[in-house]
Amino acid sequence: MQGSPEPRPLDFARGLPRKQETSDTHMATPTPRPSTSNGPVTFQRQGDVCVVTIDNPPVNALGVDVRRGLAAAIDAAEADSGAKAVLIVGAGRNFIAGADIREFGQAPQQPSLPEVCLKIENCTKPVIAAIHGAALGGGLEIALSAHYRLAAPTAKLGLPEVALGLLPGSGGTQRAPRLIGVKPALELMLSGRHAGAKEALSLGLVDRLGTEADARAEGLAYAQERVAANAPVRRTREATGLADKDAARAALDAARADTAKKSRGLFSPMKIIEAVEGALTLPFDEGMALERQLFLQCIDSPQRAGLIHAFFAEREVLKAPETRSATPRALTSAGIVGGGTMGAGIAVAMLDAGLPVTMVERDDTQLARGRANVEKVYDGLIAKGRMTPEAKAAVMARFSGSTSYDAFANVDIVVEAVFEEMGVKKAVFAELDRVCKKGAVLATNTSYLDIDEIAASISRPQDVVGLHFFSPANIMKLLEIVVPAKVSADVVATGFELAKKLKKVPVRAGVCDGFIGNRILAVYRQAADHMMEDGASPYDIDAAVRNFGYPMGPFQVSDLAGGDIGWATRKRKAATRDPQARYVQVADRICERGWFGQKTQRGYYLYPEGARTGVPDPEVLAIIDAERVRAGITPRTFTEEEIMRRYMAAMVNEGANVVLQRIALRPLDVDVTFLYGYGFPRHRGGPMKYADTVGLPKVLADIREFAKEDPIFWKPSPLLVELVERGADFASLNQSE
Numbered sequence: 001m002q003g004s005p006e007p008r009p010l011d012f013a014r015g016l017p018r019k020q021e022t023s024d025t026h027m028a029t030p031t032p033r034p035s036t037s038n039g040p041v042t043f044q045r046q047g048d049v050c051v052v053t054i055d056n057p058p059v060n061a062l063g064v065d066v067r068r069g070l071a072a073a074i075d076a077a078e079a080d081s082g083a084k085a086v087l088i089v090g091a092g093r094n095f096i097a098g099a100d101i102r103e104f105g106q107a108p109q110q111p112s113l114p115e116v117c118l119k120i121e122n123c124t125k126p127v128i129a130a131i132h133g134a135a136l137g138g139g140l141e142i143a144l145s146a147h148y149r150l151a152a153p154t155a156k157l158g159l160p161e162v163a164l165g166l167l168p169g170s171g172g173t174q175r176a177p178r179l180i181g182v183k184p185a186l187e188l189m190l191s192g193r194h195a196g197a198k199e200a201l202s203l204g205l206v207d208r209l210g211t212e213a214d215a216r217a218e219g220l221a222y223a224q225e226r227v228a229a230n231a232p233v234r235r236t237r238e239a240t241g242l243a244d245k246d247a248a249r250a251a252l253d254a255a256r257a258d259t260a261k262k263s264r265g266l267f268s269p270m271k272i273i274e275a276v277e278g279a280l281t282l283p284f285d286e287g288m289a290l291e292r293q294l295f296l297q298c299i300d301s302p303q304r305a306g307l308i309h310a311f312f313a314e315r316e317v318l319k320a321p322e323t324r325s326a327t328p329r330a331l332t333s334a335g336i337v338g339g340g341t342m343g344a345g346i347a348v349a350m351l352d353a354g355l356p357v358t359m360v361e362r363d364d365t366q367l368a369r370g371r372a373n374v375e376k377v378y379d380g381l382i383a384k385g386r387m388t389p390e391a392k393a394a395v396m397a398r399f400s401g402s403t404s405y406d407a408f409a410n411v412d413i414v415v416e417a418v419f420e421e422m423g424v425k426k427a428v429f430a431e432l433d434r435v436c437k438k439g440a441v442l443a444t445n446t447s448y449l450d451i452d453e454i455a456a457s458i459s460r461p462q463d464v465v466g467l468h469f470f471s472p473a474n475i476m477k478l479l480e481i482v483v484p485a486k487v488s489a490d491v492v493a494t495g496f497e498l499a500k501k502l503k504k505v506p507v508r509a510g511v512c513d514g515f516i517g518n519r520i521l522a523v524y525r526q527a528a529d530h531m532m533e534d535g536a537s538p539y540d541i542d543a544a545v546r547n548f549g550y551p552m553g554p555f556q557v558s559d560l561a562g563g564d565i566g567w568a569t570r571k572r573k574a575a576t577r578d579p580q581a582r583y584v585q586v587a588d589r590i591c592e593r594g595w596f597g598q599k600t601q602r603g604y605y606l607y608p609e610g611a612r613t614g615v616p617d618p619e620v621l622a623i624i625d626a627e628r629v630r631a632g633i634t635p636r637t638f639t640e641e642e643i644m645r646r647y648m649a650a651m652v653n654e655g656a657n658v659v660l661q662r663i664a665l666r667p668l669d670v671d672v673t674f675l676y677g678y679g680f681p682r683h684r685g686g687p688m689k690y691a692d693t694v695g696l697p698k699v700l701a702d703i704r705e706f707a708k709e710d711p712i713f714w715k716p717s718p719l720l721v722e723l724v725e726r727g728a729d730f731a732s733l734n735q736s737e
């Protein structure tokens with residue numbers, strides 16, 4: 001036992017309610033002895049079973065204290081002649097969620113998790129793991145090191161390390177294939193998905209299914225049964241899942257080919273395959289050494305840092321000030337104004353979340369079109385076999401339409417998605433002010449318009465909020481919650497609550513032209529246009545952006561969204577544009593020809609016969625050449641690296657301005673916006689995390705260099721300058737508000 005073997009009293013200071021959840025009131029037999037606590041791990045003999053409980057809120061992550069406590073508990077059980085078996089359980093809602101992710105990248109502390117797993121596996125008394133809730137990553141690896149496993153109906157088991165840029169690093173790559181075979185083990189590790197209790201049983205990951213949620217009681221009964229049967233210890237490293245070498249080899253080859261195709265640029269998936277191959281070709285101890293070596297390579301990879309940043313950032317965005325200070329209003333029914341692209345998508349998102357939805361349109365024809373837009377989504381699912389006609393009918397029973405605003409008299413929330421014109425929006429809000437019940441949340445999906453002005457135009461500005469969905473609104477995860485000056489905190493909190501219901505990722509944004517995402521997009525899109533006029537083709541730029549990790553480049557996105565939308569915005573803003581600022585006219589020349597992208601079979605690319613993937617268009621290149629001549633520019637070449645330096649510098653600089661002006665609360669809010677709304681590669685963590693990785697002095701030096709050519713466009717953000725002067729980074733601003 002590590003430290004003192006003296007039993008210490010149970011630690012009542014922490015997590016009392018959780019102690020009650022797993023208290024002995026569930027136990028029929030036998031009388032428990034006093035518990036011994038070792039920080040977050042307590043052990044207590046019940047009859048001849050030593051029950052080891054991990055109680056490390058919120059999710060029983062395997063931090064250093066848990067590892068020490070587990071090791072000590074196994075030592076104590078070995079030393080206790082009265083203990084004939086060991087039961088490991090988790091307190092609270094989970095067994096163990098895995099290694100403590102916050103420890104990665106810090107100095108390692110002993111004992112390591114592989115050592116703890118080995119100690120469990122080497123225990124001379126049968127060890128039983130009783131799993132409820134999450135047994136993920138290192139949590140499942142602890143369970144795999146036990147000799148017998150029981151899963152409660154709530155259990156979810158998985159090896160999701162790949163999502164963090166890692167591989168299972170505590171024997172998972174060696175034990176899982178031996179237990180369940182290479183193919184299913186690889187599938188779990190490469191997908192990172194969670195398997196439910198029944199599936200875990202059929203895979204052979206667990207030996208028995210529990211019948212109720214009380215894993216501790218059922219685990220204890222299972223352990224007592226093992227003792228009564230004189231069951232031997234049964235070590236996973238001796239399991240026979242690798243007996244069929246040919247099948248194992250074929251599974252490895254198939255996974256390698258598939259991963260090469262699908263995991264473009266990701267580091268850890270191939271390392272996972274390499275480690276699992278070690279299970280096939282090496283003795284266990286050598287396989288473990290290989291796994292450790294590959295795990296450390298993953299730990300050192302910048303992708304690990306980016307992915308773990310993304311993991312925490314997407315949880316931090318939920319902690320906006322209003323979600324802490326206010327209680328959301330009721331959310332049991334919704335109204336949508338407008339049944340176009342966005343209104344229909346938002347209606348589907350609401351219906352999918354189980355809400356009844358009322359849509360209001362201008363007239364019967366538009367209403368029928370709005371309804372058809374909604375039905376089209378479900379018909380698509382039916383065509384793909386992902387929905388039955390009966391299920392569609394059940395969903396559509398919750399949908400109603402009207403051409404009268406009076407239909408909104410009783411709804412809890414209305415989202416407006418009509419044309420992007422201030423006059424039209426204000427007229428709609430006047431109607432909402434007239435008909436909606438007191439306390440209804442009145443939301444606008446505007447992309448750019450001043451929500452303070454919309455709010456000020458009605459009698460209840462405290463109820464007006466921006467809910468900026470992204471297209472297609474039923475699919476895209478991002479929801480910008482735009483907070484005007486007069487809105488009440490509980491309305492903002494209701495926006496976050498709605499996001500949760502819709503399974504979206506909410507980011508709090510302030511009011512400005514384009515909020516967080518579109519405002520920053522407008523700037524780096526201009527940087528791309530400048531490069532296009534200076535000599536890079538749109539195809540070069542798209543390729544560089546894709547090779548950086550985006551699914552599409554900016555010109556492909558423009559073709560997908562439709563060039564006419566941006567064209568209309570540019571025309572609207574022409575009068576207020578700084579005449580000194582550089583303005584690239586290529587997009588206007590393309591739109592003037594009626595080439596709006598995919599929907600017209602032509603934009604920056606050609607889309608022969610409605611193809612979704614475009615091919616380069618020599619006529620577009622000729623237009624660009626002509627524009628260069630008109631602007632007096634001699635084209636030069638750009639390397640991919642130069643393209644990305646400019647693209648990212650523009651994005652990061654505007655990101656810094658957005659944080660400085662409190663449009664985004666923290667740099668991480670910008671990161672999450674780009675990860676979930678703009679296809680930013682997750683393994684880079686988001687633009688602000690990327691800037692920290694590159695180094696802010698380098699980004700600032702780039703901007704200053706580019707400013708020599710165009711000082712109006714390239715103005716270093718005062719926040720960036722200040723951080724560089726202080727030797728600080730964006731991460732230092734990421735503490736929760």
Ligand code: 3HC
Binds near residue numbers: 098141172
């Ligand atoms: N380490 C540290 N903190 C963790 C954590 C972990 N493994 N898992 C969750 N947390 C934290 C979250 O950051 C959050 O903190 P906050 O309240 O301060 O924001 C809190 O626990 C609750 O998490 P969720 O909000 O995600 O809670 P849910 O109930 O929605 O989900 C869960 C629970 C399914 C366990 C989910 O948290 C999860 O998927 N966690 C990560 C699991 C994982 O990736 N495990 C593998 C880790 S790597 C590993 O084990 C390496 C090993 O092979 C060596």
Ligand code: NAI
Binds near residue numbers: 338340342361362
């Ligand atoms: P759209 O043109 O497809 O749909 C607008 C709908 O509003 C039409 O069906 C129209 O009949 C209806 N409408 C107009 N005036 C109305 C009124 N007074 N009462 C009731 N219905 C009325 O437009 P889209 O693309 O759906 O955009 C809607 C809003 O969403 C705009 O504010 C836009 O800026 C915003 N937005 C658009 C995104 C996109 O990718 N299209 C993304 C995010 C926000």
